[in-house]
Amino acid sequence: MNKPSRRGPQRTCTACRKILDQSLLVRYVLSPHGEILVDYGRKLPGRGVYTCCDTDCLEKAVRSRQFERVFKGRVSITDAKGLQQSLVEQIQQRVANLLGMARKSGDIVSGSRLVLAELGRVPGLSLVLLSEDLSPTIAAKIRYAAEARGISCYVLFDKERMGQLLGKGERSVVALRCGLLAETISHEILRYKRIAGEA
Ligand SMILES: [Zn+2]
Structure with missing residues (x-):
């Protein structure tokens, strides 16, 4: 369970650069088809990118092409609305x-x-x-x-x-x-x- 008070590994929000306990952030991974996936349960394999758990940072990460930067040309689509919807469903x-x-x-x-x-x-x-x-x-x-x-x-x-x-x-x-x-x-x-x- 992700108790916010428990200290765990720290990660950086790719949008605002804030460093937080990873349980407070949302993880994203790249699918084999080049699609960015929300990995709310932090269980999917591969390199992860993190944002704060809010729409501002999610949208900013997409707008400023942070996913493309991290996954170096392998991203086929990033759609902020789609990611937000997926995050809502996973929560x-x-x-x-x-x-x-x-x-x-x-x-x-x-x-x-x-x-x-x-x-x-x-x-x-x-x-x-x-x-x-x-x-x-x-x-x-x-x-x-x-x-x-x-x-x-x-x-x-x-x-x-x-x-x-x-x-x-x-x-x-x-x-x-x-x-x-x-x-x-x-x-x-x-x-x-x-x-x-x-x-
Ligand atoms: Zn942030």
């Missing part, structure tokens, strides 16, 4: 995987009634996810209860996808119990929102 997939882990470790409460009941009871919930297609009335109720406890609410996935991730039918409200997983998930969601332009 979303990371959140989905983490939710699956949280389900297995029993760190999830799901369903609007259960979440509302738990929000009104003891502290212990860390964040709440609302599906994109949740009814506005219920969303307002949950937000109100969560805010009263200082808990953040994020809108992500539709209820069908959320249900699939939890191995259930449709789920429109999901809350996470406090812990490392919840922290990591909220960190990834914030990144996602920033890259998707929703922050």
Whole structure:
């Protein structure tokens, strides 16, 4: 898990030249077909190029032809919009995987009634996810209860996808119990929102 506080290998953003822990940067590699690929999980082989996890640095890297410079004439296409889209999808997939882990470790409460009941009871919930297609009335109720406890609410996935991730039918409200997983998930969601332009 990429805890931002843990010190790991340092890498340089190819756009702004900032040196950061590599877990805070996004890695890109060159495919055999000369295409730049986002390697959010930092698992693909080959030489990697890094940028900050924001659209400014991504766009700047493309505009100033940093990928061409590093991969010396082997790049066939770089498309900032396409890279951004791929990054959004990969972060979303990371959140989905983490939710699956949280389900297995029993760190999830799901369903609007259960979440509302738990929000009104003891502290212990860390964040709440609302599906994109949740009814506005219920969303307002949950937000109100969560805010009263200082808990953040994020809108992500539709209820069908959320249900699939939890191995259930449709789920429109999901809350996470406090812990490392919840922290990591909220960190990834914030990144996602920033890259998707929703922050
Ligand atoms: Zn940067």
